[in-house]
Amino acid sequence: MSWLPSNDPTLGDPKSCDALELVIVPRTRDLGDGFAVRRALPHGRRQMVGPFIFFDHFGPVQFVSGKGMDVRPHPHIGLATVTYLFDGSIMHRDSEGNIQEIQPGAMNLMTAGRGIAHSERTPDAQRASGQMMLGLQSWIALPNDKEEIAPSFQHYGAASLPTVQDKGFRARIIAGRSFGATSPVEMVSPWFYVEVALEAGMSVPLDADHEERAIYIVDGEIEIAGDRYEAPQLLVFRPGDRITVRATKPARMMFLGGDALEGPRHIWWNFVSSSKERIEQAKQDWKTGHFAPVPNEHEFIPLPEN
Numbered sequence: 001m002s003w004l005p006s007n008d009p010t011l012g013d014p015k016s017c018d019a020l021e022l023v024i025v026p027r028t029r030d031l032g033d034g035f036a037v038r039r040a041l042p043h044g045r046r047q048m049v050g051p052f053i054f055f056d057h058f059g060p061v062q063f064v065s066g067k068g069m070d071v072r073p074h075p076h077i078g079l080a081t082v083t084y085l086f087d088g089s090i091m092h093r094d095s096e097g098n099i100q101e102i103q104p105g106a107m108n109l110m111t112a113g114r115g116i117a118h119s120e121r122t123p124d125a126q127r128a129s130g131q132m133m134l135g136l137q138s139w140i141a142l143p144n145d146k147e148e149i150a151p152s153f154q155h156y157g158a159a160s161l162p163t164v165q166d167k168g169f170r171a172r173i174i175a176g177r178s179f180g181a182t183s184p185v186e187m188v189s190p191w192f193y194v195e196v197a198l199e200a201g202m203s204v205p206l207d208a209d210h211e212e213r214a215i216y217i218v219d220g221e222i223e224i225a226g227d228r229y230e231a232p233q234l235l236v237f238r239p240g241d242r243i244t245v246r247a248t249k250p251a252r253m254m255f256l257g258g259d260a261l262e263g264p265r266h267i268w269w270n271f272v273s274s275s276k277e278r279i280e281q282a283k284q285d286w287k288t289g290h291f292a293p294v295p296n297e298h299e300f301i302p303l304p305e306n
Helices: 124-129 276-287
Strands: 020-025 027-030 036-041 052-063 070-076 079-087 090-094 099-102 107-111 116-121 131-141 152-156 163-166 169-175 191-198 203-206 212-219 221-224 227-230 233-237 243-247 251-258 266-268 271-273
Touching (some): 070 271, 079 090, 090 107, 107 116, 221 251, 227 233, 271 276
Antiparallel strands (some): 090 116, 163 169, 203 243, 212 251, 221 227, 221 243
């Protein structure tokens, strides 16, 4: 996915919960060919939650036979991408030679570091038959001393990620530690990402252990301190207080956050950096073909004019 400057997502009403700092209603952005995303981060009043600097919710969208998603090769620096699916499949290919079909419930972490290019397309089998797609893509900004690390890719199938469940509650620990379980995913800074499913009437805590934290409501409705919030919304909380979340309807959420980075980041197109000069260099590198190519890809997304 790509980011370009535009209007901020709208703000919702934080209502009565003292620990709730900001409510963000994601803005819909059309990427073309009927493929739209809801964008919750970045926002003018909140660039990041922990290191999460970009948060896109795509779908549900039904691709008919012969159609699919085609995000041509494009570059990244200074970040890691997390692609997480609820429905459908995406074929990931990158300039390091990694080829991986991303399926629902799997964790896919591509660390760009000093630079990587990748494509995201519907796999051939699903393109032939048609498929429903629903998922999330997030960018994790890297700490200052890790922005230029070597690019890499990690894949963990759904079955290899720890799950915690009880009556009316299920959580998959995608990254970091939550609900007493730890994901096997290697990270260069402390952050967490958890899929939480609640049946109506059930409650679950949002730990106070994390410096910065938020809840993204994918679908359903929840109640916090007597106030109700419907999907899709991003609820950003102040540190310190333990939050209890109750589902008033069956709900699917993402708990996310982590340690704040040393300072804000510059973001332009698909580049994130603590240095404006580094972003300018990345622009020239992509424009002049200095990024390594993605094997077996013969297209690319040109550098935007603005």
